[in-house]
Amino acid sequence: MYINKSCNIVKKHGIISIRIESSLDGIKRKETDLVVIPLMNISEREYRVKTEVVFFLKRHNIPSNLLTFRDQIDLKALKKNVETKLELVLVDHHNLPDEDTYLMDSVVKIIDHRPQDERWLWPGREIHLESVGSCATLVARNLFDKHAEIIDSQISSLLRGPILVDTCNFSKEADRATPVDVEIVESLEKVGLLDLDRDKVFNEIVKAKSDISELTIDDLLIKDLKVIVGIPIVGLPILVKDFLDLQEDYLESLGNFAKCKNTTIVVLMGMQLNAQEISRDIAVFSSHANRLRDKIIEALMASTQPSLELSLIRKIHQEDGDVNLFLYEQRNLRATRKQILPIIRDTVSLECRC
Numbered sequence: 001m002y003i004n005k006s007c008n009i010v011k012k013h014g015i016i017s018i019r020i021e022s023s024l025d026g027i028k029r030k031e032t033d034l035v036v037i038p039l040m041n042i043s044e045r046e047y048r049v050k051t052e053v054v055f056f057l058k059r060h061n062i063p064s065n066l067l068t069f070r071d072q073i074d075l076k077a078l079k080k081n082v083e084t085k086l087e088l089v090l091v092d093h094h095n096l097p098d099e100d101t102y103l104m105d106s107v108v109k110i111i112d113h114r115p116q117d118e119r120w121l122w123p124g125r126e127i128h129l130e131s132v133g134s135c136a137t138l139v140a141r142n143l144f145d146k147h148a149e150i151i152d153s154q155i156s157s158l159l160r161g162p163i164l165v166d167t168c169n170f171s172k173e174a175d176r177a178t179p180v181d182v183e184i185v186e187s188l189e190k191v192g193l194l195d196l197d198r199d200k201v202f203n204e205i206v207k208a209k210s211d212i213s214e215l216t217i218d219d220l221l222i223k224d225l226k227v228i229v230g231i232p233i234v235g236l237p238i239l240v241k242d243f244l245d246l247q248e249d250y251l252e253s254l255g256n257f258a259k260c261k262n263t264t265i266v267v268l269m270g271m272q273l274n275a276q277e278i279s280r281d282i283a284v285f286s287s288h289a290n291r292l293r294d295k296i297i298e299a300l301m302a303s304t305q306p307s308l309e310l311s312l313i314r315k316i317h318q319e320d321g322d323v324n325l326f327l328y329e330q331r332n333l334r335a336t337r338k339q340i341l342p343i344i345r346d347t348v349s350l351e352c353r354c
Helices: 008-028 044-049 051-057 075-080 098-105 135-152 155-166 181-190 198-210 217-223 240-244 249-262 291-302 339-352
Strands: 038-040 089-092 105-110 126-129 225-228 229-237 267-273 276-285 310-316 323-330
Touching: 008 089, 044 217, 051 155, 051 198, 075 098, 075 249, 098 105, 105 135, 135 155, 135 181, 155 181, 155 198, 155 267, 198 217, 198 267, 217 225, 217 249, 225 339, 229 339, 240 267, 240 276, 240 310, 240 323, 249 267, 249 276, 249 323, 267 291, 267 339, 276 291, 291 339
Parallel strands: 089 105, 105 126, 229 267
Antiparallel strands: 225 229, 267 276, 276 323, 310 323
16 A cells, blocks of 8 residues: 655655556565555545646546545554555655554555655665655656556656656756656656657646635645644645735634644745746744744744745734734745755754753
């Protein structure tokens, strides 16, 4: 079974390809009772907010009724069933949230492009951990190494799309791509006889991701959500400053969202893509002034690895004068959420030990 976290375009199409790889591995090992399930780690009702995933899978004739969502399968029951052996592969992450730690001894393989988290070393597992632009690059390379003969135009296209998204279409400004990403995309295009117009593919996916016409404020807050040490980190397909303009009572919405997540703090990260141009901003919301919020802001401002180059745009106050939200322009466009998460994680962990 293949499990990912926030179920973005990279993870979904990656686990579909891994499903093919593992099924073929099982056939080679003559395993007759093997069932491989790519698992989307969201509920079925949340799927609609993943607009770019919905678009890209429809483009490849994969309807939602062929997908398996987290609320459609009971992992605890599978794990307890003595007649089955549950094995998990983590894709595009290598840690487990508190509610999933019971699955730890079922993890057999990790495929991730994030820096190694020293708290999650996974001894004895098969690990593919490498700093490349996209996790889909590692998935594709494994497929080329083990089962190159089954890579057709459909699989090639499914894997190329997320690599283009993750690397911002090999934008020099974003500086996310590595030579490995370039090599794999070129191989996919050659083997799959793909249209070489990468700009068209990239722009179509970005347009779908940025299409918020059918989404509510609450939808946007969960569209690309990660929770790290109890702090929700919301990834937005638009700039935070534009998100704040969508409705007048956004402070109330953020407050309700924080309460629902049992926290007082929410971090929002916005990004806007226009052709090859990228803009980023970041905001820290708190339902009331507190030390942890101030420490998070201080850490983000002081960070040198990477330096975010933050510039304060707005302070948004409550009626009583307390600041609810600090909004910053992020001038270092190369710094992604993948690099910012550890800053927040380490700050919160240190503060909570005090």
